[in-house]
Amino acid sequence: MASDDIAQLADAFSKTHVGDGELSYKGLGLKLDNAESVEELVREIEQYQGLTALCLEGNTVGVEAARAIAKALESKDLLQRCYWSDMFTGRLRSEIPTALKSMGSALISAGTRLTELDLSDNAFGPDGVKAIEQLLKSPTCHSLKELRLNNCGMGIGGGKILAEALTECHKQSSALRAPLRLRVFIAGRNRLENEGASALAKAFQRMGSLEEVHMPQNGINYTGVMALASAMRHNPELRVLNFNDNTFTKRGTLAMAQALAHLRNVQVINFGDCLVRSEGAIALAAVLREGLPILKELNLSFGEITEAAALVVAQAVAEKPHMEKVDLNGNCLGEEGCEALREAMQNMDKGDMLASLSDDEGEPDDEDEEDDDDDDATDDCNADNEDIDDCNADNEDSEIVKENGVTKEDSPAKPQSLTEVMSFISCPSAEKLTQLGEMRTNLQQQVDAADPHRAADILLKITALYSEKLETKTVVLETTDAMLKKLLSGTTLQSYCFLSTLLVKMGLLKGEGKMKKVSLVPGQLLCLEHSVQQDYFPQHHASLLRAFLSKNREAFRSCSNARERLSSALEKRCQDQH
Template sequence: MATTKVFSLEGKGLKLDTAGDIEPHIAALKANDDVEEIHFLGNTLGIGACEALAEVLKTKKKLRHANFADIFTARLLSEIPLALQALVDALVTLPDLNTVNLSDNAFGLNTSAPLVSFLSQHVPLQHLILNNNGLGPEAGTLVADALVSLAAKKIAAGPNTPKLETVICGRNRLENGSMKAWARAYAAHNGVKEIKMVQNGIRQEGITHLLQEGLNHAKDIQVLDLQDNTFTATGARALADVVPTWPKLKELGVGDCLLGARGGVMLGNALEKGENPELEVLRLQYNDIDIKGVKGIAAGLSKVPKLRRVELNGNKFSEEDDAVDKIRDTLVERRDDAGISAEDGEETWGLDELDELDDESDDEDKEEEDEKETVLKRADEAEDEKVAQKQDKGVDELANLLGKTYLLRRAAFKVISSQPQSFLPKTRSITTVTKQTFHQRQQWAVSPLQRRFASEDAAREEAKLSEDQVGDETVPSEESSKNHATVDSLINSARQTASEAADAISATSQGVAESARNAGAATSFSRSQSTAPSIVQPSDCTLYVGNLFFEVTADTLKREFGQFGPIKYTKIIYDPRGLSKGFGYVEFENKEDAAKALERLNQQIFEGRRMTVQYHKRSERSETRGVPKYERKPTEPSKTLFIGNMSFEMSDKDLNDLFREIRNVLDVRVAIDRRTGQPRGFAHADFIDVASAERAKELLNDKEIYGRRLRVDFGKRSAREPGTDGAPQQDTGSTPQ
């Protein structure tokens, strides 16, 4: 009778404390000298049972794969080190054992010694799987250092020694504290092909070090998954620098990493270089990537001819944009060329479902970031010109008002940095405006009410970026006692192009406009169109109102817009914490009044900020807004679960405990508020197959944590089903007429 090469007790739920308990269950293993693969996951083994099993394992010299995931459930802290030591003492004697899985065992710092000893000695090791072991940064550092020692032993063993190819170490709270050690480990094992380090609490400094000092050596890497860590623009820049050095890369996972709008653009530019011809899968969900980043990816499609799957859900763009259609159509065409049906390729080909986008209506952050990018670009141009500035009364008055308000600083800066050197008749000594100066002044002008929307980490990040990009030059600011009428006049003057300034600017700055027009106004100040956003044709009586001061209420909007005609309602959009998101809607009773309000109020100063007014653009998906959930089509089962109504008090430990008894979990992503860095109260979990997701849904349904009952549902399968339009659905503070 032929013997099988696989022995398994997987998922039997056995509680085996002693040698006597385990003997009947491993009799077949003891008799099989050809076994190559063993699976004990899903049982709980005591010290005596592990010692008995170890004696059997020492005789299995052909063993190649050992799966000991989740074998210490309900064991005492004092038991685990002794039980684990018995097992690894046996495993280290097996010459062909190349794959070891110890996931879902609570090791931590106190029980890591046997693991560290094994990893530093077992030269045949090629595939290491340590997922959800509660290592923390201290034990994580010890594990990484053990891998460095292993690399030295592999080199000493000779050129034919197999290299370490796979490291899966996710959900372990490795954090920044262990990243120097992990960078050393990957630099030592430069033949690694697959790395997965998801959900480890690594922030941008640690990510940058890992990429620039460790993974940049991994020239053979094929799969890199760093999802659910924090990159920001700093980490995104490091990623963009390193990606072109990975010619064999097939899968890149950086979803839920806060790449941001700039990070999306940088990554798109990196892929467009064409240095990743083998890339097949790109995971970029929940990153605040806007349409600029999407366009970058779309533009580089021809440079990644094997790309078959792109995941972009949860970002900040409209699903109907041409760039999105280009990506979707290209991937569908490639799937068809490969002979894969739509059903078979649903999870592995094409663009993912886009049912959780922050649509164009929710765009205040985008407006501010675009505005900042424009000003920084002009600062670059001003630095490059190196022209002597000349003196003029109008410009002096603008400069004197720089310190007054953020809006006036921005307007004055645009005039100074954009005009040609023929401004003024007399030489004036003034240093060039730099990006650092502008950023500092912008920070000074932000009120406490606005600062509460951004975390301290984000503020430090932005300051660091500015210091990295600019020199030390600054522009002096002077106090001014000009009244509000003069301020408004100068702001309006700064908004005009050089050719239009003579008709709109006040007497104090009229000479500036004349000089610029006489010189041809053919330099960097080339804004031949108004700075106001383009206005779409009216579709109804509803106006979108953006860039609002955060203390503006629905009643305030009603008073401001009511002068143009009867209003049905006004609405301010709030986030889940009840804080204004800085935009809202006004609905008039007739289109004529709406058109009049748009014409008069767009780009006007309102409560200290320049207000954006546009017609509200409704999407087709808004048709089902307000339909009760029990009347909607049930969500079809999928491999992804949505877990909502989570308590904000939940810690990483609570989340790990919640999923400890659930099998076949690939990844769990907790949504984070981009302004505060705090959890948003919901998460998504990915499973190996639909059946596993269905079983998990049954286990999680009606679970109550910290007094809140979880809401569990399947992730939507179709991105084209009716959903919401661009505005968030949290309420709102509506004021009916």
């Protein structure tokens, strides 16, 4: 090596940070190609007694240099933290796995017990994950608390290898009665997609110890999101959840909402640029009302959320005493919607927590309102056993409509009763409803918040029969009361899912997939006018309906008077103090 190069390296090494057990060469920009180029570095490692952390970030290490460093690490059994991000800039992809394997083997030989491993910003791909597989499975990583693999190009294959390694690590460490308790997992920008994410979800669920999960920009859609959501539910200490820039859509968001309903320690949720949309936002608002007691930050930016849904979120956020920031930028509010949201937050004395709305996409036009979602376009609005649409996947016994439209446990004792009830549902009329008499109890058994599509469909059929004829009016309102009392008595998430489905069918909310909208008649709105004034109809449910009803939509063309009556009832209900 030329004397000038040696002098340059010596000068760089003189800037080494040493202290508190850490040896750091961070950001020195060293080009370490061979054993000669790392002689000084190796000497410092060898002479450092009590070395617990080694930072090589921001340098570029070749195969021969890595082997020399590895040799020095074989005696460092106290090493706990390896900050080895951005360590192979300019290296051939084929070199990186060899370098990683030699350094990982040295840690195993030394008998180290790592707590932190950071290999972010190293484009090593699946082969790189394969190179650290044995390290991750070994006792060296049984004590691992933080694993950072951001921007490593792992891909689906790398994600599967990583998942298997973590699973094996947990299995072996559990056998020794000291199970792996990984707290922080970071793997953004890795093209994991659904298969990689689903594989990792199984490992996460097995560990159950995660506190922070960061997996932004991984090309994951609702299939992978649902798997991850299930895993998150089994990690009760979760504090930070960052899935920014993946594609949730309705199914994924509802799955995440269900998981969040079981978590009490979450402080930061980042679902920005995840296509949460309005139905998903409403589901998350439900969880905000009922859970997440110490939430501080919520990011739902760039999610195609409309004004009314954003207002529902704002109302829910206002109830969180520790809330510091809510980001709804880049959605579809429009100028008036942005102003309404700002005003609402100010009125709740929460204006300072609302992030900028400078990138709002504007209110969607009519054509956008009719578009079906690409991912969920195959949804059948009458499907009774969709994985997530049931909003009550936690209770396997709650699935309904298995045979002839009823559950086995709800089947009426008399077959004739069932026949008459099903005859009414297939072709409803005021006369049939009246003739059912006491069998209307069996009709109520046909609706369940676990199947919001069917429940909304039956409710709208019944309320459409409303008339001012006393006998008909009485029986319709009594039946409506009984059904809504049942549908709104479950969790807030269940009832919000039902109400959002009802709004979609009424044409007041853009939904995903193929869902037939009804042609509204005044009776349906008049029944709701009656219902929202009853004790079983919570104030915040009324606020949800009011947010959507306040928009003048084409659906009300034939029933403007009924709309005004419902609007007035909702406004009065929302002003009531409880």
